[in-house]
Amino acid sequence: MSEAALKTPTEIQSGNLLDIQEIRAQFPILGEIVHGNTLAYLDNGASSQKPIAVTETLERYYATQHANVHRGVHELSDRATEAYESARKTACKFVNANRTEEIIFVRGTTEGLNLVAESYGRWKLQPGDEILVSEMEHHSNIVPWQLIAERTGSIVRMIPMNDNGEIIQEDYLNLLNDKTQIVAITYVANSLGTVNPIKEMVRMAHDAGAVVVVDAAQAAPHISIDVIDLDCDFLALSGHKMYAPTGIGILYGKGELLEAMPPYQGGGEMIRRVSFEGSTYADIPHRFEAGTPNIADAVGFGAACQFMWDIGIDEIATHEKELLDYVHECAERYEDIRIYGNAKHKAGVFAFTLDKVHAHDLGTVLDRQGVAIRVGHHCAMPVMKHFNVAATARASFAVYNTHDEIDRMFEAINFARELFG
Amino acid sequence: MMDDLKALYQEVIIDHSRNPRNFGALESANCSAEGVNPLCGDELTLQCWLDGNDVIQDVKFVGQGCAISIASASIMTEMLKGLTKSEAESLFEDFRARVTGLDEFRSADIGKLEVLSGVREFPTRVKCATLPWHTAIAAINRSEEQVTTE
Numbered sequence: 001m002s003e004a005a006l007k008t009p010t011e012i013q014s015g016n017l018l019d020i021q022e023i024r025a026q027f028p029i030l031g032e033i034v035h036g037n038t039l040a041y042l043d044n045g046a047s048s049q050k051p052i053a054v055t056e057t058l059e060r061y062y063a064t065q066h067a068n069v070h071r072g073v074h075e076l077s078d079r080a081t082e083a084y085e086s087a088r089k090t091a092c093k094f095v096n097a098n099r100t101e102e103i104i105f106v107r108g109t110t111e112g113l114n115l116v117a118e119s120y121g122r123w124k125l126q127p128g129d130e131i132l133v134s135e136m137e138h139h140s141n142i143v144p145w146q147l148i149a150e151r152t153g154s155i156v157r158m159i160p161m162n163d164n165g166e167i168i169q170e171d172y173l174n175l176l177n178d179k180t181q182i183v184a185i186t187y188v189a190n191s192l193g194t195v196n197p198i199k200e201m202v203r204m205a206h207d208a209g210a211v212v213v214v215d216a217a218q219a220a221p222h223i224s225i226d227v228i229d230l231d232c233d234f235l236a237l238s239g240h241k242m243y244a245p246t247g248i249g250i251l252y253g254k255g256e257l258l259e260a261m262p263p264y265q266g267g268g269e270m271i272r273r274v275s276f277e278g279s280t281y282a283d284i285p286h287r288f289e290a291g292t293p294n295i296a297d298a299v300g301f302g303a304a305c306q307f308m309w310d311i312g313i314d315e316i317a318t319h320e321k322e323l324l325d326y327v328h329e330c331a332e333r334y335e336d337i338r339i340y341g342n343a344k345h346k347a348g349v350f351a352f353t354l355d356k357v358h359a360h361d362l363g364t365v366l367d368r369q370g371v372a373i374r375v376g377h378h379c380a381m382p383v384m385k386h387f388n389v390a391a392t393a394r395a396s397f398a399v400y401n402t403h404d405e406i407d408r409m410f411e412a413i414n415f416a417r418e419l420f421g
Numbered sequence: 422m423m424d425d426l427k428a429l430y431q432e433v434i435i436d437h438s439r440n441p442r443n444f445g446a447l448e449s450a451n452c453s454a455e456g457v458n459p460l461c462g463d464e465l466t467l468q469c470w471l472d473g474n475d476v477i478q479d480v481k482f483v484g485q486g487c488a489i490s491i492a493s494a495s496i497m498t499e500m501l502k503g504l505t506k507s508e509a510e511s512l513f514e515d516f517r518a519r520v521t522g523l524d525e526f527r528s529a530d531i532g533k534l535e536v537l538s539g540v541r542e543f544p545t546r547v548k549c550a551t552l553p554w555h556t557a558i559a560a561i562n563r564s565e566e567q568v569t570t571e
Contacts, residue, residue: 164457360461360487361430364543368426377462388487390462415423419430420488 018311018319024400026051026307026361035091040405045190045218045349045396046374047240050304057303061296067296070269070286084295087302088285091250094305095216095235096226102258104251104288105298109217110140112236112251113184115288116213117144119261120234124181127153130173131182132210133388134159134167134196136189139379141215145184150297154181161386165192165341176208182190183212187219187235190342191380191394193324193349195223202231205409211257217241217249221398222320222347224313227252239297243398248297251288258284265290316399320348323397327406336417341390351378351394354413357420359391365416366393371409428539429546432489438488443498447481454570456484456556458548463490467556475506477561487549489540496533496554506561513554540568 001122024030027049032039041049061083067076069084085100106112125131131145134160143155149156159172167185176183183205188195202212211233216225220237227235232255238249253261263270263281267290272280281287308316327350331337336355354362363375374394377384384390395409450468457464465484465552472478475525480498484491501509516523516534522541531538555568 358487360463360546360549361489364429364546365426368423376460381462384462390464419426420435 008181014177018124018315018375018399020319020400020402023311024402026053027400028052030400034372035368040408042395042397042401042405042409043372043374044221044241044398044401045394046220047246048243048398049400050241050245051307052206053307054245057319058245058296058300060298065299066296067297068149068292080295080317083299083302084293087298090302091307094225095237095250095252096228098228099255101284102252102255103264103304104253104258104285105293105301106236106251107247107251107294108236108238108249109215109236110241112145112234112249113141113213113215114144114237115251115264116234116253117148119264119288120149120211120257121145121154121182121259122152122272123262125149125152128179129154129181130175130177130404131156131184132159132172132180132205133157133184134186135161135382136165136167136192136380137186137382138190138215138217139381141186141213142183142382145182145212146251152397158382159185161194163387164343165189165194165383166343167194167196167201169197173204176204176210178209178309180205180208180210183210184215185212186215186217187225188202188216188222188347189341189348189380189383190218191378191392192291192339192343193218193346193352193396194343194349195219195345196228196346198232202216202233218348218406221308222317224317233257233299239301239304242304243307245297245300248294250301253333255284258288259402263290264288267291311399319399320397320401322404323401323406324350326403327395327409330406330410337413340387349394349396351391351392353392354416357416359393361420362393364412365419366409366412369412369415371406371412425539426506426515431536431539433536434488434492437492437495441491441495443481443495445481445483447479449479450481452502452560452563454556454560454564454568456552456559456570458486458490458552458570460571461487461549463487463549463552465490465494465553465556467494467560469501469557469560471506472563474519475561476499477504477506477509480555480557486552487546489537489546489549490552493537493550496537497553497557500533501557509561510558512566513558516554517551520547 029049065079067080069081091103145156205212214232214235216237221242235252240246270290338353341349359375447468449470453468455466463486467482470479480501482494515529520540559568
């Protein structure tokens with residue numbers, strides 16, 4: 001599958017837009033040798049690698065800026081606060097929010113979604129109320145809703161998808177009713193790559209009087225996010241999937257909702273005044289950031305946004321789309337490769353199985369050839385159930401991936417085919 | 422590097438994974454257990470007929486999983502028949518030591534299970550090989566809880 005003729009047109013095209021080799025040079029880890037081969041890292045949906053711009057920002061922060069934020073009267077505390085709050089401004093711009101207070105730093109998408117479920121859900125949900133969750137959600141956008149539904153007597157209902165891996169819009173419309181309080185949907189499905197029509201789905205939910213919570217974990221690395229255009233009520237994303245450090249992410253929430261919501265965790269930083277007669281809480285965003293925040297990684301998050309802007313998010317998306325088209329084109333030549341997720345709009349993810357080779361065995365065989373992919377149920381067991389498969393293999397792309405790495409994946413698949421032949 | 426793979430996926434393993442022995446329901450079973458690996462979705466149900474002297478008279482399994490876990494379950498069922506409960510437990514200890522590389526100071530004879538020893542070079546796959554065993558031990562001890570690798 002490595003015929004030069006195949007890759008020439010697209011390689012030239014992307015070469016015109018981006019200098020991928022120059023980008024790769026900013027990621028030292030891509031030069032690692034794995035089991036005797038140069039690493040081909042195709043597991044970006046799980047976590048992306050970090051550019052020097054991000055790791056150097058972390059080093060600089062710890063070397064010259066670190067102290068606790070918002071409480072010192074000394075110079076370093078000022079510097080740390082300035083760096084942290086400036087990262088919030090960057091994050092605000094990254095999702096195109098109106099106000100910086102609408103950005104809450106969290107550990108990642110999972111914490112962001114749990115925050116909304118715990119705070120907004122506990123506040124709003126009444127017995128019999130309904131929460132709509134799509135069939136293609138990651139477990140982190142299912143389980144928090146089940147937990148809060150159990151505690152409030154509300155009901156989680158599933159919006160089904162079709163066999164291409166697209167939400168069935170008619171079913172969604174039929175499910176919406178005056179009991180629907182919350183719609184929780186993913187922007188890009190981690191197990192299928194489907195890009196959902198969030199803007200339309202938000203409009204439909206609003207017509208029914210429900211708020212919409214968007215899981216943007218897989219969207220953030222590939223799509224320019226605009227919460228004003230989407231008009232979503234909440235949106236959560238993780239830094240580590242978009243070149244930022246682990247342990248940091250953001251939750252965007254509409255100001256008027258966040259301002260009305262009760263705190264999520266109690267502690268320092270989130271209070272206005274504490275006494276044993278009762279306490280009052282800080283304004284947003286600090287009300288939702290109890291305790292010393294993850295300052296350094298928030299600063300790193302800002303650097304990752306800047307890294308993406310420097311390349312251009314549209315340029316990143318175009319390059320990844322070429323890779324996705326190429327991987328589909330290659331896969332379609334093999335009768336024993338089954339593709340999961342054939343939505344009209346896809347981003348970043350190629351999920352498949354190879355007949356006669358279990359995904360786990362395939363993952364091991366590819367790893368020994370230096371090709372890193374994800375195998376398993378991808379924390380989306382309902383999706384696996386829909387397709388009646390226990391596990392799939394998933395290649396997922398970032399800006400630094402190349403057509404050559406995809407060729408290497410197919411060569412490695414050929415070897416697996418022989419081994420199990 | 423490819424030698425590791427060839428040592429892991431020997432013909433015997435591929436054969437057992439394609440045509441697992443003792444696959445199906447065991448009508449005479451008087452104990453059973455379920456095992457799951459929540460990380461990858463592997464799952465198997467093992468049924469066993471343990472006689473009054475704690476001898477495993479028969480054992481069968483059903484389930485789905487990777488080549489390593491199915492082959493391990495298949496070979497295991499062949500080996501367990503005729504063993505007492507304590508012999509089975511002791512064989513598992515020897516097997517586990519071999520696949521985790523902790524058997525430096527022991528050289529127990531694990532018979533046909535030797536074919537799975539290549540797993541030691543693949544730490545992420547050890548659980549695939551040991552899940553059937555954990556499930557079998559739970560079954561013969563009549564443990565009610567589902568066995569999980571996590």
